[in-house]
Amino acid sequence: MYKLKQLENGVCSANGFYADGISAGLKSENAKDMAFIYSESLCEIASLFTTNKMTAAPIRHFRKKGDFQTNFILINAKNANAMTGKAGVRDIEEVLSTCENSIINPVMSSTGVIGVRLPKEKIMNGMKLFSLKKKNPHAAAQAIMTTDSFSKECAYQVTLEDGSSFSIGAMAKGAGMINPAMATMLCFITTDAKVSKSEMQDILDEVTQTTFNAASVDGDTSTNDTVLLLSNASSGVYNKEAFKEALHKIMLFLATEMVRDGEGATKLVTYKVTGAKNDKEAEKVAKALSDSLLVKTALYGEDPNWGRIASTVGASGVEADEETLSISFDTLCVYDKGTLLFDEAMEEKASLVMKKDRFTIVCDLGISHGSFTSYGCDLGYEYVKINADYRT
Amino acid sequence: MYKLKQLENGVCSANGFYADGISAGLKSENAKDMAFIYSESLCEIASLFTTNKMTAAPIRHFRKKGDFQTNFILINAKNANAMTGKAGVRDIEEVLSTCENSIINPVMSSTGVIGVRLPKEKIMNGMKLFSLKKKNPHAAAQAIMTTDSFSKECAYQVTLEDGSSFSIGAMAKGAGMINPAMATMLCFITTDAKVSKSEMQDILDEVTQTTFNAASVDGDTSTNDTVLLLSNASSGVYNKEAFKEALHKIMLFLATEMVRDGEGATKLVTYKVTGAKNDKEAEKVAKALSDSLLVKTALYGEDPNWGRIASTVGASGVEADEETLSISFDTLCVYDKGTLLFDEAMEEKASLVMKKDRFTIVCDLGISHGSFTSYGCDLGYEYVKINADYRT
Numbered sequence: 059m060y061k062l063k064q065l066e067n068g069v070c071s072a073n074g075f076y077a078d079g080i081s082a083g084l085k086s087e088n089a090k091d092m093a094f095i096y097s098e099s100l101c102e103i104a105s106l107f108t109t110n111k112m113t114a115a116p117i118r119h120f121r122k123k124g125d126f127q128t129n130f131i132l133i134n135a136k137n138a139n140a141m142t143g144k145a146g147v148r149d150i151e152e153v154l155s156t157c158e159n160s161i162i163n164p165v166m167s168s169t170g171v172i173g174v175r176l177p178k179e180k181i182m183n184g185m186k187l188f189s190l191k192k193k194n195p196h197a198a199a200q201a202i203m204t205t206d207s208f209s210k211e212c213a214y215q216v217t218l219e220d221g222s223s224f225s226i227g228a229m230a231k232g233a234g235m236i237n238p239a240m241a242t243m244l245c246f247i248t249t250d251a252k253v254s255k256s257e258m259q260d261i262l263d264e265v266t267q268t269t270f271n272a273a274s275v276d277g278d279t280s281t282n283d284t285v286l287l288l289s290n291a292s293s294g295v296y297n298k299e300a301f302k303e304a305l306h307k308i309m310l311f312l313a314t315e316m317v318r319d320g321e322g323a324t325k326l327v328t329y330k331v332t333g334a335k336n337d338k339e340a341e342k343v344a345k346a347l348s349d350s351l352l353v354k355t356a357l358y359g360e361d362p363n364w365g366r367i368a369s370t371v372g373a374s375g376v377e378a379d380e381e382t383l384s385i386s387f388d389t390l391c392v393y394d395k396g397t398l399l400f401d402e403a404m405e406e407k408a409s410l411v412m413k414k415d416r417f418t419i420v421c422d423l424g425i426s427h428g429s430f431t432s433y434g435c436d437l438g439y440e441y442v443k444i445n446a447d448y449r450t
Numbered sequence: 451m452y453k454l455k456q457l458e459n460g461v462c463s464a465n466g467f468y469a470d471g472i473s474a475g476l477k478s479e480n481a482k483d484m485a486f487i488y489s490e491s492l493c494e495i496a497s498l499f500t501t502n503k504m505t506a507a508p509i510r511h512f513r514k515k516g517d518f519q520t521n522f523i524l525i526n527a528k529n530a531n532a533m534t535g536k537a538g539v540r541d542i543e544e545v546l547s548t549c550e551n552s553i554i555n556p557v558m559s560s561t562g563v564i565g566v567r568l569p570k571e572k573i574m575n576g577m578k579l580f581s582l583k584k585k586n587p588h589a590a591a592q593a594i595m596t597t598d599s600f601s602k603e604c605a606y607q608v609t610l611e612d613g614s615s616f617s618i619g620a621m622a623k624g625a626g627m628i629n630p631a632m633a634t635m636l637c638f639i640t641t642d643a644k645v646s647k648s649e650m651q652d653i654l655d656e657v658t659q660t661t662f663n664a665a666s667v668d669g670d671t672s673t674n675d676t677v678l679l680l681s682n683a684s685s686g687v688y689n690k691e692a693f694k695e696a697l698h699k700i701m702l703f704l705a706t707e708m709v710r711d712g713e714g715a716t717k718l719v720t721y722k723v724t725g726a727k728n729d730k731e732a733e734k735v736a737k738a739l740s741d742s743l744l745v746k747t748a749l750y751g752e753d754p755n756w757g758r759i760a761s762t763v764g765a766s767g768v769e770a771d772e773e774t775l776s777i778s779f780d781t782l783c784v785y786d787k788g789t790l791l792f793d794e795a796m797e798e799k800a801s802l803v804m805k806k807d808r809f810t811i812v813c814d815l816g817i818s819h820g821s822f823t824s825y826g827c828d829l830g831y832e833y834v835k836i837n838a839d840y841r842t
Contacts, residue, residue, distance in 0.1 A: 109767075110764040110765045111763070111765075111768075111770040111771065112763065112764030112772050141785070171757065172758065173785070173790060351837070355833070355838050358838045363564075365532065365565035368533050369533075373500075373502045375501075378504065380504050380533055393565070396535040397535075398565060398567065437834065441743075442747055442834060445743070445744060445747035446753065
């Protein structure tokens with residue numbers, strides 16, 4: 059048995075971790091745009107990166123280093139350092155070569171516009187403003203935002219039966235170019251749990267499938283997606299089950315916060331698919347629903363258009379049949395195995411569900427026992443506005 | 451050798467075909483909402499239907515009849531007769547049982563809202579307004595529109611070297627729920643060519659791959675997608691090569707007209723993908739580009755954001771590498787195999803291309819010789835507006 063307790067200090071919640079965010083002039087109006095995470099002792103790293111073939115330079119730089127430990131992550135917003143070729147990696151090496159002596163094997167992570175070389179001078183000048191022993195996790199979380207409208211942090215302390223404890227803390231950014239494919243967006247997680255590198259990687263892989271990989275804003279997978287999980291083991295404490303549960307809570311919270319903050323989104327919708335031929339087919343349906351433009355615009359219009367949901371299930375390529383399918387909005391069943399239940403009275407009730415800012419759409423395929431849950435948002439005018447002139 | 455000449459009479463261009471559109475009160479304000487196509491003699495039929503598993507009742511009714519010839523298609527807008535189960539098929543049988551005696555094996559095709567029973571009374575009253583020997587192809591094309599902002603017709607006459615000739619005419623509807631998957635949307639094609647049923651089906655299958663199946667408005671595949679090609683053979687003339695070329699011209703025109711009329715679309719963009727590992731991978735990239743929300747909103751913003759194009763290529767799952775990729779807007783190369791060409795001067799030139807209402811985005815993957823061309827549109831405020839309250 060163990061207890062979980064939520065903490066308030068983001069990536070500084072675990073023992074021995076420091077972080078801050080500063081303004082290096084990359085964003086306008088002195089907004090914070092550079093952050094670091096620093097650990098007093100060297101950390102084991104578990105990592106997950108985008109499956110996008112146009113892998114951004116920071117990811118290629120990380121992979122080039124092979125197997126290593128680190129105590130420092132440098133993060134910048136506003137420039138993704140993607141599609142910048144070998145020069146992009148050299149820019150990172152040059153920037154990181156100016157780190158002070160206590161920093162070992164530093165890594166870099168970037169987010170922002172694709173296809174523009176890194177503003178090295180500004181970044182190196184910004185690094186001079188860093189003071190490693192700062193504990194400003196909220197400033198760090200703000201600095202890594204791009205089109206995000208709020209920062210995203212989560213942390214838990216795990217206390218075991220014998221009174222010993224460890225903590226896990228995290229921050230993430232992401233509001234657009236969000237689609238399940240390994241890792242999505244940037245997320246940095248720190249822990250003082252005494253967990254081995256390989257077990258930490260296994261758990262990260264597993265938890266990602268039902269959290270970040272179950273979230274979608276727009277079906278576009280970024281060039282820079284990164285999840286880094288750092289452990290400095292400084293608590294000396296570990297329990298696998300508890301570690302996994304706490305990590306799952308943190309990652310699911312951050313994944314759904316990202317969707318809730320989806321560009322222009324007004325609703326967070328959970329798609330619970332059950333009764334599929336197998337879990338893989340349920341996942342296909344759940345993701346087709348969270349990605350369908352017609353479903354997303356109906357959500358925005360608060361229109362209980364269950365026909366579009368049925369059509370999307372049918373188009374997803376899985377085994378499905380209108381005679382076994384049922385669809386509910388929260389607990390209100392609107393279509394039941396071939397029976398049209400929808401009349402004016404029900405439309406009114408369904409509209410009330412649609413007006414909520416969080417609700418669940420349940421699709422039971424009635425074929426077998428496969429299930430999957432995904433998280434999506436609506437698509438409205440703001441999404442178009444944000445993305446029609448993101449660069450300008 | 452043969453000659454092609456464009457004709458103006460849509461589905462009445464081929465000898466012996468009649469059509470008309472009338473108002474049966476399904477749409478508001480007496481707009482035309484029901485159409486028919488009638489042939490003096492029985493026709494062989496080639497057909498293609500949606501791959502959506504929630505197949506609409508008209509398609510299940512058609513398939514239930516097995517192998518047959520017909521001389522009559524009834525089409526209604528405003529109600530898709532989808533997700534209506536066995537009752538939906540019985541409704542069609544009841545409606546078609548009121549056809550006059552000269553009509554043999556009539557078929558029905560529907561488009562509109564999903565999940566509402568067919569308004570049989572209105573439709574049967576509407577059928578009384580039909581007069582079979584009418585040649586009003588434009589009225590028919592207008593009657594089958596839903597969110598379309600213009601009707602879509604195309605016809606060609608083929609004249610062979612010996613002076614003999616045959617014709618092919620077509621009408622189509624479609625502006626939303628448009629995504630390549632067998633057939634997409636409704637399309638009716640009539641011909642007097644003396645072509646066998648099996649050859650007609652083979653040619654229809656082949657031509658669909660590079661026309662309707664290469665078009666996308668929103669990545670959503672409808673429950674009602676239907677292409678019917680009817681031949682009454684009344685010309686007694688046929689030439690395979692000419693038939694295929696004319697059919698390809700007609701279907702490509704209608705497919706691109708649908709995309710141009712994509713809900714809220716202001717641009718028709720051709721995605722020409724070359725240099726892929728094989729044609730299948732090129733198709734994957736071309737369709738990923740025409741479906742990407744981030745590419746579509748950049749198009750709407752007339753923002754030459756080639757980074758999103760590169761990211762979409764990378765995310766599409768095919769073999770790709772930033773060191774071999776190049777991207778052009780029409781003939782303007784903006785990214786060349788790892789070289790960032792994009793500066794202010796080029797941005798200005800690229801913006802001029804983006805302002806055109808038709809242009810081509812060329813992605814050469816530089817891997818091998820696979821190629822595919824797809825057709826897409828931008829996504830703006832109007833798309834959201836149309837789809838946030840389609841039913842209301």
